[in-house]
Amino acid sequence: MAKHFLGDTVVLLGRSLRHITRSPDTIITTAVMPIAMMLMFVYVFGGAIRTGSDSYVNYMLPGILLITVASGIAYTAFRLFTDMKGGIFERFQSMPIARSSVLWAHVLTSLVANLISLVVVVLVALLMGFRSAAGAPAWLAVAGILILFTLALTWIAVIPGLSAKTMEGASAFSYPLIFLPFLSSAFVPTDTMPGPVRAFAEHQPVTSIVNAIRDLFTEQPVGTDIWTALAWCVGILIVAFAFAMRTYRRKIS
Amino acid sequence: MTTQQAPAIQVQGLEKSYKDLRVLRGVDFDVARGSIFALLGSNGAGKTTAVKILSTLLKADAGTARVNGFDVATQAAGVRESISLTGQFAAVDEILSGRENLVLVARLRHLRNPGRIADDLLARFSLTDAAARKVGTYSGGMRRRLDIAMSLIGNPPVIFLDEPTTGLDPQARIEVWQAVKELAVQGTTVLLTTQYLDEAEHLADRIAILHEGRIIVNGTLTELKQLLPPAKVEYVEKQPTLEDVFLTLVGTDGKNGDARRTPQVSTDQ
Numbered sequence: 473m474a475k476h477f478l479g480d481t482v483v484l485l486g487r488s489l490r491h492i493t494r495s496p497d498t499i500i501t502t503a504v505m506p507i508a509m510m511l512m513f514v515y516v517f518g519g520a521i522r523t524g525s526d527s528y529v530n531y532m533l534p535g536i537l538l539i540t541v542a543s544g545i546a547y548t549a550f551r552l553f554t555d556m557k558g559g560i561f562e563r564f565q566s567m568p569i570a571r572s573s574v575l576w577a578h579v580l581t582s583l584v585a586n587l588i589s590l591v592v593v594v595l596v597a598l599l600m601g602f603r604s605a606a607g608a609p610a611w612l613a614v615a616g617i618l619i620l621f622t623l624a625l626t627w628i629a630v631i632p633g634l635s636a637k638t639m640e641g642a643s644a645f646s647y648p649l650i651f652l653p654f655l656s657s658a659f660v661p662t663d664t665m666p667g668p669v670r671a672f673a674e675h676q677p678v679t680s681i682v683n684a685i686r687d688l689f690t691e692q693p694v695g696t697d698i699w700t701a702l703a704w705c706v707g708i709l710i711v712a713f714a715f716a717m718r719t720y721r722r723k724i725s
Numbered sequence: 726m727t728t729q730q731a732p733a734i735q736v737q738g739l740e741k742s743y744k745d746l747r748v749l750r751g752v753d754f755d756v757a758r759g760s761i762f763a764l765l766g767s768n769g770a771g772k773t774t775a776v777k778i779l780s781t782l783l784k785a786d787a788g789t790a791r792v793n794g795f796d797v798a799t800q801a802a803g804v805r806e807s808i809s810l811t812g813q814f815a816a817v818d819e820i821l822s823g824r825e826n827l828v829l830v831a832r833l834r835h836l837r838n839p840g841r842i843a844d845d846l847l848a849r850f851s852l853t854d855a856a857a858r859k860v861g862t863y864s865g866g867m868r869r870r871l872d873i874a875m876s877l878i879g880n881p882p883v884i885f886l887d888e889p890t891t892g893l894d895p896q897a898r899i900e901v902w903q904a905v906k907e908l909a910v911q912g913t914t915v916l917l918t919t920q921y922l923d924e925a926e927h928l929a930d931r932i933a934i935l936h937e938g939r940i941i942v943n944g945t946l947t948e949l950k951q952l953l954p955p956a957k958v959e960y961v962e963k964q965p966t967l968e969d970v971f972l973t974l975v976g977t978d979g980k981n982g983d984a985r986r987t988p989q990v991s992t993d994q
Contacts, residue, residue, distance in 0.1 A: 476835065479835070480833060483829065483832045483833055484833075487818065487821065487829055490820070490821065490825070491820045491821075494820050494859075495820070558814065558816065558817075558818075558819070559812040559813070559814040559815065559816035560816045560817065560818055562777075562782055562810065562812050562816060563810060563812065563816035563830075563875070564833070565781075565782055566780040566781060566782055566805060566808065566809070566810040567805060567809075567830070567833055567834065568802065568805040568806040568834065569833050724782070
């Protein structure tokens with residue numbers, strides 16, 4: 473069946489993308505929460521936060537982008553869960569298709585949907601005064617990091633999407649992921665945090681990813697942060713992929 | 726291969742347990758090509774488990790099963806080429822339209838002209854008027870009809886229908902029965918599970934009763950009837966059943982512009 477893998481994935485991707493265009497609210501609700509946070513942080517708290525950066529929007533946008541992805545993947549789990557519950561998943565699995573293309577179509581849909589939400593959030597940030605002098609290579613690097621991050625979180629989302637018993641269970645996993653950026657350098661520099669919190673903040677994945685993206689936007693040398701960020705993304709991706717595939721194999725055998 | 730002569734489905738000593746629960750305890754049956762075979766049993770008898778094993782969604786703990794000559798354990802790809810599964814819940818995409826659902830399946834079966842295949846099936850199942858509507862707006866009967874239409878794409882020689890009429894109203898049930906009968910006329914082998922005795926009686930060439938994980942009887946309706954003492958002749962006043970009354974009053978045409986050839990029943994006294 474491997475010869476059909478690409479074709480089948482494309483057909484199924486077309487199907488889930490159609491779901492998104494039929495219910496664009498999933499893109500909008502994904503983007504609304506990060507935008508609301510951005511407004512609140514910039515216009516309410518921002519004046520009181522000392523970041524050493526001239527513009528607070530510039531400072532916090534990287535963290536907001538990660539929150540966007542973290543809230544977007546809840547829909548990935550939701551879409552997969554709906555397929556599992558409705559029986560269409562079983563129909564696909566009993567058909568002469570490349571079986572794993574069912575999963576890959578969902579993963580690629582997640583990537584497309586999250587990238588659209590990210591573009592929306594960046595556009596709003598531009599309206600709010602976000603500016604970056606970064607050239608094309610830096611933007612490409614940012615896009616690359618965000619794609620890796622989205623894929624890593626998407627494979628995490630696949631696990632509850634396949635195994636959850638209820639709709640709530642399928643999407644609740646994303647709350648801690650949305651919260652993680654608050655315990656990082658995303659909104660305030662870590663050096664004002666008390667010891668243990670600071671230790672956690674400085675060694676969790678979000679901080680290195682946020683720092684790398686921030687340095688790319690401000691044309692600073694990225695230093696070791698980018699390698700730490702990439703290592704985290706790839707590491708999470710591999711582990712989540714392995715667990716997701718194990719869950720998947722258990723489901724189909 | 727000599728698959729032409731062999732039965733379409735051969736099941737021998739099939740066993741399956743979920744942890745301590747022994748769902749199938751050695752199931753044996755054959756289904757002849759082009760026949761309708763009903764697996765009858767109450768809820769939890771193991772009907773769905775058997776269908777899932779035959780459609781390669783589950784692995785059996787013991788026993789063998791061949792579908793269209795292919796072993797379900799070792800030749801799963803061949804089995805999937807030969808079958809279509811209509812599960813217990815209508816496996817349709819609610820967000821897509823009826824036509825898009827059919828095109829999707831036709832494309833996944835790598836067929837040419839998916840659009841034409843879809844249009845033909847829409848016409849055959851009286852769904853042309855609803856073709857462009859989201860399936861989420863369909864009635865239960867329309868959904869089931871679409872579901873069965875999706876199963877016919879690619880003309881698989883064997884079709885599994887797992888409780889095809891559970892949860893349907895009497896009219897929709899008759900529509901589904903009609904569709905199943907048409908299948909058998911065209912030479913498709915149908916394995917159907919049901920908990921409704923009259924459904925098995927109406928549709929099936931052979932009936933097997935699955936009880937506590939085993940087939941306890943297997944035969945034609947006449948053979949099954951002979952298991953009981955011969956019928957006594959009694960004179961009973963024939964009262965219409967509530968189903969007769971209901972179908973007479975509401976008409977059996979369905980309200981979705983169906984052009985079915987159902988005889989019109991007169992309501993005049």
